[in-house]
Amino acid sequence: MARSVYVAGLGPSVGKGTVALGIVELLSRQVAKVAVFRPLVSGSGRDPLLAVLRERYPGPVGIEDSFGVTYAEATALVADGRWEELIGRIVERYREVERRSSAVVVVGSDFADKPGEGQDELPREFAFNARLANEFGSVVVPVVSGEGRTPESLAAAARGAYHSLSDLGTTVLAVIANRAPQAALGGTPEGLPVPFWTVPEVAAIAAPTVGEVATALDATVVAGSPGSLERDVLDYVVGAAQVPNVLGALTDGALLITPGDRADLLVAASAAHAAGNVTLAGLVLTLGERADERAIRVIERLNTGLAMLVTKAGSYQTIAAASRITAQLRTPRKIDAALGAFEENVDTAELSRLLDVTRSSRVTPLMFENDLIEKARGDRRHLVLPEGTEERILRATETLLRRGVADLTLLGDPDEINRRAREIGVEIGGAHLVDPATSPLRDDFAERYAEIRKHRAVTLDLAYDVVRDVNYFGTMMVAAGLADGMVSGSVHTTAATIRPAFEIIKTVPGLTVASSVFFMLLADRVLVYGDCAVNPDPDAEQLADIALSSARTAAAFGIEPRVAMLSYSTGSSGSGADVDKVAAATALVRERRPDLPVEGPIQYDAAIDPAVAAAKLPGSAVAGKATVFVFPDLNTGNNTYKAVQRSANAVAVGPVMQGLRRPVNDLSRGATVKDIVNTVAITAIQAGAL
Incomplete structure (x- = not known):
């Protein structure tokens, strides 16, 4: 039977989505098939929270099967006195999800959050969620609101939640208070027999985005990129006074609301944003008026990256409507902020122990990627990113800082880095900024x-010029112990990224060669391929070094190394210089690491397919279940990883450098933000393993 956790919010808008997100993330590192289920959804069947969780964590069931009934269906059944039929329908739908899953996270109902519903519905909602938790066999994590509470009132709320649910027969696993003020953060209250954790109010989570404001106001977007709509709105400023007074009122994250005929305010606010005096969220023009085209042209030349909205309402109605908006966990930036807050304040190791979920014997791509973040967070390192003005690097930096993956130094002109960050609307305040040209x-x-x-x-004199280069400067930081590792290559060539490491950091003593691996994320497993990027034609000793380095890398990332030394021959079925080289390398590996399962020469099909292995190498500890594949040369390795990547729809993470004294990793120039985040996490883990 699947493990089941029921996240129940005790009151409206308590932020149970953050808690559900954190628990799903935690389970996704342990098991392959994590499902999310909601007992009730809106009439369209498109629940925003369910959609976000399903998109981030594709489970074993589709979104159309991930809920019980709609609110309309539930209302009709209750109105007819068919309460037990309602329960039965939801339970039946849940059981189908449970049968296909390793673990299920249930996100409770939102009765009190529905339009027209008030707190008078809470007692029935409370009993409803408790009943479902019992029917599902779920343990319950109640979420209480910490907003505006003192430590004493928060403790009372936690005890009340525990005893109320226990009295209804549920098993309470832990109690979590969300959106708590800093003064109320603390340990488990006296008299509460289960763990209690408090997650503080985080502006980046609670604040609506410009896009959500635009939807709530039914506003037209007349300027700005899609990314500009993801900026967080931390404050509202109504522009009605003279320019100096309005400029004095602007704060970081403010949305300026002003009539469209106030071109003076629009130009002044945009100029203040472009100059770095303040970082705005966006501009809203009221009364349906667009700004004068001459002013618009000036604003466009400032290249602020801000969204400009036009709404037909007046300033008063606009600010009133905007203040009623409840933020949703919809954008990747908010998800990162929510996960960061959850992981920073909840003892995930203890929560994982309480959930008692046995880790899957197979590592799926999602498990691998989520595990990277957790391992890096657990041993936080300081990394340097030389390409500090590149947009993807800046977006990845925001994600990494919000998740607490690593401390970061960005190289480049600080003014230029901050300007680019303002243009694209990312927060990088926690990063160190260093300009190699002017650094002491x-x-x-x-x-x-x-x-x-x-x-x-x-x-x-020549060295003075060389170390001004960001990759050389970053490598020198690593060599000097001022950073634990470096990641570059999003706009630089592989040679420009790796050459400084070969010159300055050099290889681990005892190794003849540095090499690389790709983590190949297949549908149901993660494999390690080496070397597919660095060494064109390694000799037997170098090939043995590549195998040993690849095995160590696999083990460092939770993959049990079983090494296949690949060739066009399995065992003694073929002959030739290439086969002899692999055979000699295999013998060297066995000599140096007698404990390491290794097989070679072996063909790829015999290494990965148990049926072929049984025919060609019966009784082998590696054949048919290899996890580390060592290719005889770069031509074979590079072509094979790309063929598997494209034909099997696999994700290739890498190349990951290995064999250097300190980790330096190269990015593809086509790397996505997610690729960069993963590579930084990998580099941090490598730094911790040295």
Whole structure:
């Protein structure tokens, strides 16, 4: 039977979505088939929270099967006195999800959040969710609101939630208070027999986005990119006074609301944003008036990246409607902020122990990616990203900081980095910004580099110029112990990223060669391919080093290494110089690591397919179940990883460098934000393993 957790909100708008998100994330690291279920959804069947969770965590059932009934159906059944039929329908739908899942997270009903419903519905809703939890066999995590509470009232609310649910026969796993003020954060209250955690109010989660404001106001978007609609609205400022007074009232994250004929305010506010005096969320023009085209052209030249909305309502009606908006966990930025807040304040190791979910023996792509973040968070490292003005790097930086994955240094002109961040609407306040051209470290790095490369006749003057390059400066930071690792390559070539590491950091003692691997994320497993990016034609000793490095990398990331030394021959079925090289490399691996399961020479089909393995190499500890595949040369490895990536629709994470004294990893110039986040997490984990 699937493990089931019921997240029940005790009151309207308590933020149970953040808690549900955190629990699904936690379970997704443990098991392959995590499902999300909602007992009730709106009449359209499109529940926003369910849609977000299903998109982020594709489960074993489709969204159309992930809920019980609609609110309209439930209302009709209750009105006819068919309460038990309603329960029965929901339970039947739940059981089908449970049968197809390893774990299920149930997100309770929103009666009190529905339009026209008030707190008088809460007692019935409370009993309804408790009844369903019992019918499902779920443990319950009640979520109480911490908004505006003192530590004493929050403790009382937690005890009340526990005893009320226990009296209804449910098993309460833990109690979580969301949106608590900092003063109310603390340990488990006296008299509460289960763990209690408090998640503070986080503006990035609670604030609506510009896009949500636009929808609520039925406004027309007349300027701005899709990304500009994802900015968080932290404040509202009505522009009715003179320019100096309005500029003085603007705050970071403010949405300026002003009539469209106030071109002076629009230009002044946009200029203040572009100059870095304030970082605005956007502009709203009221009364249905658009700004003068001459003013619009000036604003466009400022390249603010801000959205401009036009609404027919007046300023008073606009601010009143905007203040009633409840933010939803819809955008990746909000999801990252919510996960960061949950993981920072909830003891996920203890919660995982309480859930008692046995980890799957197979590692799925989602489990692998989520595990990367958790491992990096658990041993937080400091990494340097040389390409500090690149948009994808800035977006990844925001994600990494919100999730607490690593401390980051971005290289480049700080003014330019901050300007680009304002343009695209990301928050990078927690990152260190360093300009190699003006940094006081430049002189010391030049001396160090000149000493390292004196055998190449590198002078101090030449070294002074070389270390101004962001990749050389970043590598010197790593070599000097000022950063634990480096990730670059989103706009630089592989050679520009890796060459400084070979010159300055060098390989681990005892290894003849640095190499790389790709993590191949297949539908039901993660494989390690090496070397597919660095060494064109390694000899037997180098091939053995690649195998040993690849095995260590696999183990560091939770993949049990079973090494297949690939060739066109399995065992003694073929002959030739290439086969002999692989055989010699295999012997060296066995000599150096007698404990490591390794097989070679072996063909790919015998390494991965149990049926073929049984015919070609019966009794082998590796054949048919290899996890680490070592290719005899770069031509074979590079073509194979790309063929598997495209034909099997696999995700290839890498190349991940290995064998260096400190980790430096290269990005593809087509890397997505997600690729960058994963690579930074991998680099942080590598740094912790050295």
